[in-house]
Amino acid sequence: MYKIQLAHIIYHFKSLRELMAKASPPRSGDYLAGVAADSHLERVAAQWALADVPLKRFLTEALVPYEQDEVTRLIMDSHDSIAFMPISHLTVGDFRNWLLSEQATTETLTTISQGLTPEMVAAVSKIMRIQDLILVAKKCRVITRFRGTIGLENRLSTRLQPNHPTDNPIGIAASTLDGLLYGCGDAVIGINPASDNLDATLSLLHLLSDVIERYDIPTQSCVLAHVTTTLKAIEKKAPVDLVFQSIAGTQKANESFGINLDILNEAHIAAQSLNRGTVGNNCMYFETGQGSALSANANEGLDQQTCETRAYAVARKFNPLLVNTVVGFIGPEYLYDGKQIIRAGLEDHFCGKLLGLPMGCDICYTNHAEADQDDMDMLLTQFAVAGGTFIMGVPGSDDVMLNYQSTSFHDALYLRQVLNLKPSPEFAIWLENQQIFNSNNQLSLQKGIPALFKPAIKTLGQLSHE
Amino acid sequence: MSNDLLIYEDDWQHLRQFTPARIALGRSGMSLPTRACLEFSLAHAMARDAVTTPINFEPIAQSLVSLDEKTVVLHSQAENQNMYLKRPDLGRLLNEQAYITLQDNPLSPVDIVIVIADGLSSSAIKHHAVPFLQLLIPHLREKEYAMPPICLVKHARVAIGDSIAQFYSARLCVVLIGERPGLSSPNSMGIYFTYKAKKGCTDAERNCISNIHLQGLSYNEALTKLRYLIDESEKLQFSGVNLKDESTNNQLNYDV
Secondary structure, three states: OEEEEEOOEEEEEOOHHHHHHHHOOOOHHHHHHOOOOOOHHHHHHHHHHHHOOEHHHHHOOOOOOHHHOHHHHHHHHOOOHHHHHHHOOOEHHHHHHHHHOOOOOHHHHHHHHHHOOHHHHHHHHHOOOHHHHHHHHHHOOOOEEOOOEEOOOOEOEEEEOOOOOOOOHHHHHHHHHHHHHOOOOOOEEEEOOOOOOHHHHHHHHHHHHHHHHHOOOOOOEEEOOOHHHHHHHHHOOOOOOOEEEEOOOOHHHHHHOOOOHHHHHHHHHHHHHHOOOOOOOOOEEEEEOOOHHHHOOOOOOOOHHHHHHHHHHHHHOOOOOEEEEEOOOOOOOOOOEHHHHHHHHHHHHHHHHHOOOOEEEEOOEOOOOEOOHHHHHHHHHHHHHOOOOEEEEOHHHEEOOOOEEOOOHHHHHHHHHHHOOEOOHHHHHHHHHOOOEOOOOOEOOOOOOOHHHHHHHHHHHHHOOO | OOOHHHOEOOOOHHHHHHOOOOOOOOEEOOEOOHHHHHHHHHHHHHHHHHHHOOOOOHHHHHHHHOOOOOEEEEEEOOOOHHHHHHOHHHHOOEOHHHHHHHHHOOOOOOOEEEEEEOOOOHHHHHHHHHHHHHHHHHHHHHOOOOOOOEEEEEOOOOOHHHHHHHHHOOOEEEEEEEOOOOOOOOOOEEEEEEEOOOOOOOHHHEEEEEEEOOOOEOHHHHHHHHHHHHHHHHHHOOOOOOOOOOOOOOOOOOOO
């Protein structure tokens, strides 16, 4: 039982789970779930009460029972009490102060990371303003490697997302070339296949692997099929760089995705054994998003932001190369408008980074949400200022397969100009060698197509005359 | 917009013929040129309108009658568009009147139910539901599947099919639904297939065939996939992530 008196009213919160939910800044998904605060005052009362909760409390009061949920078991069993020591005496409110203080340096934040549980991090985020989320996230540094080094200071990577409504290989190749010529793709070249079909997945894996090998690009590929499809592809000796899976913060939600920790573990081992990385072997790519557990009726009474943060416990077990919060994809029933999407994206980035994850953000919205390009520009800019690891690169922001709007190749170039953020060092060298970028981190002003790509574009041109 | 000297054009614009994606847009400085920017706004406006226009099931029902198929119009528990957008849970449930309507139709053993739901794009259903069923229905008749009237459901989500399949104790459930509109495809239809659907089914128990529209998956391609899913699920007695769609695609040769 948690209790507080505020403005002459006494508020009771019967569990930590309820307290967390009521303390959450407003969003439609929590109203949908019936867990949101009933009034502004109740929300602030919950935030006051939450600020007084000792961090240690999160180690004894599980938000979803240990016996019934393997994500809770993972969180509790993998908690590092030695890493936790430096902050173990703090309350949630103290923890905010500590994070903002000079004591929280990149080094100390890295040291305590394994001592933090998702719930502690979610709790503190609920009493943080957007500038706090940005300031602290920027102090975190998470570096991962496969064929390039991702997450270094003053770097911003991009996922090239060349989706096509029918997985047409030539259409995908055309978007891939367009993206590369705009300097995009060092995080991953990742395709969402239109259908979860093993043959299509195999052919896309070979297409991407051919492109990466032919042009000797220091990047990695991924076909975002279900993990069990990718396992079958590995059995068939397909060139799998990264294993993809959508994950969520409760066992039930993961079951609704057709996965559990054992399946992920099996896939992780299979991908690692291929040893396809050149500078490192982080070989998992996870996607998450607030609201996904509730949409599967599996939120276990949690608010969606806490649920989301619990998914990061699943992610960090497998040392991923990339984690992507697909923030506005799910729709207005979870994040209603630009304001809610922006805050959610920055919360997810902050929480993920604090837990030690290479957080990217699919800065996006659907056509049934109250949002537009201006909202995305605000999140894009704030995410980059916060030191976000990577964003999506979709031709003209328009994903013609998934039917939503994400960030474009041009958007990444905007950030490179205003914040001088460079791609991963290996990719930056490649871009310069191919005369795509000049030495000032900008697109080369040279007219025409870089020599390396002339034959491919000519070949495709000839196809068009057949 | 007339001074092209301010824009860097891309020399690979001919690649646009291979994809509806917005490639080779060129740039002013390193940003989107004015025309590309305004074209985006135009497409967004059209997609927004596709979401908000209410479905009219009348012409669809008439077309299906001419195929000798009966229809019933049902409603979910979402009473209006705003509630539909904010409360997906209500869009998954039939309202009371819907159950009364279903009970008015004589119950007999059923193999398959077909549900048409407006989803997030009424224009997708308006354009693609009937032409697709014209191809599908002859195959179902060939298999001598018993089928109740086709259910046309307003303000409905995919899982509305579960309640309907459960009501009829149907083995196979096919839901045609308007997908969330994209900028380049405000009229995209999806098909969700579930074996032994019942209330509480998870998404992992379904198979999805998406992106059915004029520039996307053709009716025939969608039909091939659906027939494969039906036949395989009849053999395996389940659907979902463990039923892989291994129907062959006509792969194009590529060389880039």
